[in-house]
Amino acid sequence: MNKKINIELDYPLGEKRKEWLKTPTGKTLDDITLENVLDENIKAQDIRISSETLNLQGEVAETAGQPTIKRNFQRASELVKISDERILEIYNALRPNRSSKEELLAIADELENKYGAVVNANFVREAADIYEKRGKLRKD
Template identity: 55%
Template sequence: METLTKEHYPLGTKRPELLFTPTRKAYHELTLDAAIAGEITSADMRISPETLLLHAQISDSLGRTQLANNFRRAAELIRISDERILQIYNALRPNRSTKQELLAIARELEEEYGATENARLVREAADVYERRGRLKKLEE
């Protein structure tokens, strides 16, 4: 498999044959006519993890490491329900969770979803919150 670089961006123009939705519809199938005919559902309009990983490759080729990491984390999150993502987001807000609660979320991300990059980010947040005194205080 080839590694994509900045020359392949934008993918929709330069490499559309690589783009598929999570329902495996090809990029070229996502047309207004198809939508009017009822051949496209809302699930067809979502981005696939594979597409996000292609964007990560391009970002890496530009030296935009943080952006590439964001694309990789986003690709992992696609397998997680929107409801659970919002719960995790709220748990990551300062003073909302104990360190143990955040570490449990990191384990869940890794073990249930294979989301190792996101788990690493949650563990890092737990450590930073601990250093800065931003963890939830236990009732005494």
């Protein structure tokens, strides 16, 4: 979703462009009400943020002159496709001295090939190289 964001007209998105925002299950902000929650019409998966919404927030950040924040939103938009359990496993694998370079590169390949998470895959590859230079890879 590449929408041209105009800060004055479009931000905050939740107030000015609600129609652009949907959850991964297709719910809109108007669907998420206390009544719908109490009636069990809204489940936990209905209130997760979508990849598209995160990318829109990235566009807002870029328009506001914050390209680094946009990149953070890009990484987050890729991660919503991955289970919480796997994200925690990857997080633990990225801790210093927890993984070999080969294990980190395998994670990067998984991120890119299984989930299409290219930005995150490159981040893990970069971490593997830095850990190697700094002696932070697991020593078997």
